[in-house]
Amino acid sequence: MKINTTISEIAKIAKVNKSTVSRALNNSPLVNGETKKKIMEIARDLQYFPNSLARGLINRKSETIGIMLLELSSLKKTLFIDILKGIESACVKYGYNMLIASLSEQREERTFPFNLIKCNRIDGILNICSPYSLNGFSNSCIVDHPVVSINGITKDKNKYCVNFDNYEGGVIGANYFIKRGHSRIAVLTGNQMFNFFKERIRGYRSVLIKNNILFDKNLLQFGCFEDEIKSGELSTYRLLDLPVPPTAIFALTYELAMGAIKAIKRRGLEIPNDIDLMGYGCNELNNIQHFPITTILQNPFALGFTSCELLINILNRKEITGNLFYVPVELMVKAMRIKKKVYV
Amino acid sequence: MKINTTISEIAKIAKVNKSTVSRALNNSPLVNGETKKKIMEIARDLQYFPNSLARGLINRKSETIGIMLLELSSLKKTLFIDILKGIESACVKYGYNMLIASLSEQREERTFPFNLIKCNRIDGILNICSPYSLNGFSNSCIVDHPVVSINGITKDKNKYCVNFDNYEGGVIGANYFIKRGHSRIAVLTGNQMFNFFKERIRGYRSVLIKNNILFDKNLLQFGCFEDEIKSGELSTYRLLDLPVPPTAIFALTYELAMGAIKAIKRRGLEIPNDIDLMGYGCNELNNIQHFPITTILQNPFALGFTSCELLINILNRKEITGNLFYVPVELMVKAMRIKKKVYV
DNA sequence: TTTACTTTTGCAATCGTTTGCAGGTATTAA
DNA sequence: TTAATACCTGCAAACGATTGCAAAAGTAAA
Known part of the structure; x- marks a missing residue:
């Protein structure tokens, strides 16, 4: 297999020392414009690529x-x-x-x-x-x-x-509902051992406090089924059956929101007129084009x-x-x- | 950040030249057993790991x-x-x-x-x-x-x-059917511009020739829909409606096989008694535990x-x-x- | 004791870069 | 003309390993 071009070869052709070549290729201000141009041309002609192993060896990093x-x-x-x-x-x-x-x-x-x-x-x-x-x-x-x-x-x-x-997600969600006039805001959450659920709820509760809304334990529903959608649905029924049901539901995952939609639909209610709903998740939610609900959107790319x-x-x-x-x-x-x- | 142990450090401690260390670590027969053992110990104690950049530089490979x-x-x-x-x-x-x-x-x-x-x-x-x-x-x-x-x-x-x-896949599939006594073996294929379909069919036809079975154009059905399952289903209806229908169907993809199953089921037929069916694909087929059919299995891991x-x-x-x-x-x-x- | 081995070790060059330091040339000011 | 500066360039040592070659040490035979 062909051996790659090295800095020394370029130096030989350009009739300069290899240190000059190195400096030229790294665009050092220490090297004359003419010389630099000449070296660059030769490098391009020979299809030079610096050996990253040699480079890493001296720079102490592999990039x-x-x-x-x-x-x-x-x-x-x-x-x-x-x-x-x-x-x-x-x-x-x-x-x-x-x-x-x-x-x-x-x-x-x-x-x-x-x-x-x-x-x-x-x-x-x-x-x-x-x-x-x-x-x-x-x-x-x-x-x-x-x-x-x-x-x-x-x-x-x-x-x-x-x-x-996650904390901020809880804050934003709760604030949104409050701005829309809600004060009975339910939360559908998954297993609290997961830190992200805890954080979202912490954010939500901090907003309640700021707005002097008493936290009602009945409005916090835990999903504990394998099937999260089912769990969201059942939790929602429980909420709707409360003596004073919530006017808004904050579902902390995509699946829980799906379950909530199902329940709301089954009870013949309308979103957001009869009850407001918010989801939480990444792009999965974008995929359900036919039913876009308000969502706290996470950006995995970011x-x-x-x-x-x-x-x-x-x-x-x-x-x-x-x-x-x-x-x-x-x-x-x-x-x-x-x-x-x-x-x- | 800590600088890593080098061969020279080990050499200094072991009071030998670094070339000896290098040889010892590479388990060269050129170095004395005692020396080797001592060097190995020091290397372990210092948690030595060879710098792969230096190594790659001289060996001309990055592994x-x-x-x-x-x-x-x-x-x-x-x-x-x-x-x-x-x-x-x-x-x-x-x-x-x-x-x-x-x-x-x-x-x-x-x-x-x-x-x-x-x-x-x-x-x-x-x-x-x-x-x-x-x-x-x-x-x-x-x-x-x-x-x-x-x-x-x-x-x-x-x-x-x-x-x-793929050629062998076609051969195996066709042979299997023939051993089971079939001679009217239909093929459900996708777009023939894909080489793997061509090859599978080539294999299938080579078996027909070896067994003196005339190739019947009507038994070769092309799927040309976006929805491959649907396409497999429709192709299968066409096959079942032939004056002399096939006794076996060789579906060249998982989806085509799914379609075929649907069609066969709709017609009230049984696999493999009324009509034999074979699929083609990878693990997807394993997933349908409730309906395992004979399959030419590809091994992506391999x-x-x-x-x-x-x-x-x-x-x-x-x-x-x-x-x-x-x-x-x-x-x-x-x-x-x-x-x-x-x-x- | 000398010779002829074998076994084990060290020296030094090498891989392809980067970079501190010294030195060279050109330019300008005194 | 000399001194001081700016601007370039080259030398050589590093980075951390590998390896051919030479030489030292040890062993055995003559």
Whole structure:
């Protein structure tokens, strides 16, 4: 196979020292305009590409980040792909490459994700494993190395995490309803062991307090079924059957919202006239074009991009304040009057 | 950040030359057992990991392969993930790493997939783009560099392609039916512009010839609808309505088979007693646990593994004979008697 | 003791870059 | 004409490994 052009070859042809070539190619102000032009031309003619191994060796970085996944199958999910697209975008912006560092296969020590940093194969890790799945690793691994966890939570000041701003999502949702005149706002939530549910509810309750609305425990419905849609539906029936039912429902996931719609429809009610409804999620909600409801929209692309940019900033020794970062969520107003007949 | 241990540090502690350390770590027979043991111990204590950039520089390889995708979204498909798992497995086996080299983002020249080879960032490329999508690239790109195309076809002796063995799939399917006493074997195919359909049919026809069965044009039904399932259903009605209908149907995709099942069921017929049916595909078919039919099974994992192994062999200058390789398909016999009532 | 091995080690060059330092040339001011 | 400056360029050492060659050390035979 052909050996690639090197800086020395260019130097020989241009009749200068290779250090001059290096400087010219890096657009250093130290080299004369004429010389620079000549060198650039030769480089182009010979299709020169700098050897990134040599470059990395001296610069002590590979300009590659490792994408750490629990297993490749996670990529089937649209959410992960969208996050990955964001990561890719940041990588392209900063000239980085992406290495797949999945934990699914039994690999030898030197190709184990964290060790890839020690081998200088990658400069840092972007961890897209679930926050719960990293418990198996000694903290030292994560602390010593540049690692940013996506969708992670931590109390350790040395670990970096980037997350959707769930608290703010709860605030925005509650505020929206209050501005529309509601004061009995129900919440459909999933299992409270998940931090993102807790945070959303925390945001919601903070708004109630600010508006002097008493928090009514009956308006907080927990979904506890395998089938989240069913769970949302049943919870909604319970809400509608209350002596004083809510005038608005804040469903904290896409599936719960779907269930709520089903229940509301079955009871012959209209959204948003009879009862107001808000969902929460990513693009899944965009897919149901035939029934767009108001939604707190998360942006997985932005999550990926932000996390990756943070990691690259850490790698480049930029000043970082804080260790927990939040990607803003958006309110997507799509409340439409739904004709009952559509749903019969 | 901590600087990693180097070979020189170990040498200093062990009071030997670094060349001895290098040899010891690479388990060279040139170094004394005692010395080797001592060096190994020190390396372990210091958590030594060889700098892969330095190593790659002198060995002229990065031990990383690039996975070339048209866009990240392709990974949503189970097929791609399974192929990727196979690739990962081969990479782990041979100590290689996987770099994502997608074409989706507008990247600067030096991070463009093919140029990553010139930069010594990757040693070769595994191309999972569709065979049609590479037309935009000058042939030279692909010829000069080690590239293996998955699911690709080519007449260029310098390009390597690995594919499911579609011809053999056609042969196996037809043989199975003939052994079961069928002689009127219909085929449901998709658009013939796709090579894999052509190949499967070629295999099927070769079996007919061997068995002195005349090929009946009426038994070859082309699906030409967007909705492949519907297309399979309609084709099947046409077949069942023939003056002399077939006794067996060979559906060349999963969707066509689904359509055929629907049609057969609607006509009140039983599989395999009234009419025999065979599908073709990957794991999708395994998912329909409630209706397992006999199937020509493709193994995407094996496809990925084989392709990756081929690429690595090329990189290691192994003798390669031929440039087109086929991954065998399997016959999965699952023909079950289906009770009519189940489907009413 | 000398010779002829074998085994083990060290030296130094190499891979392709980057970069601090020294030195060279041209330009300008004194 | 000399000194001071600005502007370029080259030398050589690094980065961290590998490896051919030479040489040292150890062993066995003559």
